[in-house]
Amino acid sequence: EIVLTQSPATLSLSPGEKATLSCRASQSVSSSLAWYQQKPGHAPRLLIYDASNRATGIPGRISGSGSGTDFTLTISSLEPEDFAVYYCQQRSNWPVTFGGGTKVEIK
Amino acid sequence: EVQLVESGGGLVQPGGSLRLSCAASGFTFSDYSMNWVRQAPGKGLEWVSYISVSGDNKYYADSVKGRFTISRDNAKNSLYLQMNSLRAEDTAVYFCAKSKTYFFDYWGQGTQVTVSS
Numbered sequence: 300e301i302v303l304t305q306s307p308a309t310l311s312l313s314p315g316e317k318a319t320l321s322c323r324a325s326q327s328v329s330s331s332l333a334w335y336q337q338k339p340g341h342a343p344r345l346l347i348y349d350a351s352n353r354a355t356g357i358p359g360r361i362s363g364s365g366s367g368t369d370f371t372l373t374i375s376s377l378e379p380e381d382f383a384v385y386y387c388q389q390r391s392n393w394p395v396t397f398g399g400g401t402k403v404e405i406k
Numbered sequence: 407e408v409q410l411v412e413s414g415g416g417l418v419q420p421g422g423s424l425r426l427s428c429a430a431s432g433f434t435f436s437d438y439s440m441n442w443v444r445q446a447p448g449k450g451l452e453w454v455s456y457i458s459v460s461g462d463n464k465y466y467a468d469s470v471k472g473r474f475t476i477s478r479d480n481a482k483n484s485l486y487l488q489m490n491s492l493r494a495e496d497t498a499v500y501f502c503a504k505s506k507t508y509f510f511d512y513w514g515q516g517t518q519v520t521v522s523s
Contacts, residue, residue: 390508
């Protein structure tokens with residue numbers, strides 16, 4: 300099973316600042332990685348798939364990069380609605396697995 | 407608009423059974439594989455099960471293999487999860503999720519399953 304390790308666990312930032320979230324895989328997943336956003340009491344929302352492709356309706360300030368074992372989700376300028384928990388997920392090998400999450404909180 | 411609506415959750419004793427349902431609308435259900443994903447209280451996401459378009463291929467997480475069964479009825483635009491021999495560690499919110507090449511592009515609101523005596 301591929302293990303995804305997300306860092307940091309918590310990111311404390313102010314609106315307008317840049318957020319950089321990391322996801323590291325225990326073995327190569329090529330570009331088969333997605334990012335999700337989840338707010339309390341809500342279902343996750345797909346943000347990025349295949350490492351760098353934005354899902355429908357996702358704003359341009361959110362971007363993904365990386366391949367192999369190291370991936371990054373970047374939010375260029377945090378808006379109030381961006382404070383949430385973010386998960387990465389790989390689909391390279393069964394079972395598909397999720398990272399433990401990074402919480403982006405208001406500083 | 408894509409909609410996925412789960413139902414069937416509740417409180418059940420250890421060793422008991424529940425059947426979850428997911429009603430789909432807003433897309434051609436028979437064209438997409440589907441999944442169940444769960445989230446234990448205060449924890450992260452865990453993929454539970456996958457079913458192909460026709461229902462011929464089914465995959466399960468090791469934690470539920472042999473106890474849970476996924477199925478679908480394309481005529482009724484519905485996805486199901488039969489859960490037997492439930493354990494305390496199965497307590498979670500269960501989401502149905504539409505597949506986008508093994509990613510999950512649409513999710514339901516979730517249904518709570520609590521296993522407790």
